[in-house]
Amino acid sequence: MNKSETILKSSSLSVTAGRKRILDIFLDANNALAHQDIEVKCSDKYDRVTIYRTLQTFLEKGIIHNIPTTDNSVRYALCNEVCISSGHHHDNHVHFRCDNCSKTICLDDVSIPSVKLPTGYSMNEINMVVSGICKTCKKVKVPV
Amino acid sequence: MNKSETILKSSSLSVTAGRKRILDIFLDANNALAHQDIEVKCSDKYDRVTIYRTLQTFLEKGIIHNIPTTDNSVRYALCNEVCISSGHHHDNHVHFRCDNCSKTICLDDVSIPSVKLPTGYSMNEINMVVSGICKTCKKVKVPV
């Protein structure tokens, strides 16, 4: 039993070829994926509607989390073990979006600093996305 | 000369009825607006395409800034004076999205804490969105 199957079963989802495939794509990816990225990687094999529904299911089960963007192209990334096992979803890491290669990644080691809200506000979740130049692009010495 | 005209002129944009109207909507609003919010408020008067183009123009001129969301409905809010006058856009405040009323607001007084990125990454902008229950909804004692 491979990793994707294990994850699906521990989320009490039935194991289907489509779900395994999409989960494998996430497991292989080293960056967050937009719906379209997934579509490109497997639209020949699975219907677009299935991808929508699968992503929705994964989100609800906490297998993936979504990362906000300013361009109407929400991205998704795998949650870590802790996150998956707990019912409530509480990612606490910073996300990074590279202005050069447009990749979005989870900075698992960088946790979101706390902020003090004004009186009267109560906090549920925090999202933090930093944009700039990533490690890989910096090496290549991109012209700014 | 009213406020919207002043803003348009100082951004070297020609003053048209549509732009003034949309800018006034922002000036009146106490929360961030999605494209659709604006459409609802003036689609009878101005074409949807015009709204798209106007928002794009305002963004480019730094009159408004956009706030990322996880649901493909980017929201826009007025920038403050400093932000408008400077060519480069550097909002540094936290945004708040209420889980109850769904309104998104700028917490102008809460600045984004700094984070230390891993070696090799350089930072350009930071976005921080906190979700929870806002002041107004809390008063009404919403059931959680």
Add this chain to the structure above:
DNA sequence: GTAACTGCAAAATATTTGCATCCTT
């Protein structure tokens, strides 16, 4: 066998583009 998942078709919605006309400066 049954409930859940998937594909297909189609509807609904959102966004972009081209072009002719109108308005601002």
Add this chain to the structure above:
DNA sequence: AAGGATGCAAATATTTTGCAGTTAC
């Protein structure tokens, strides 16, 4: 008068929904 802004039509893209057939357990 000239350049830019707008409206309209239409192309394109995205997301949702219903239903019938298929698959996992």
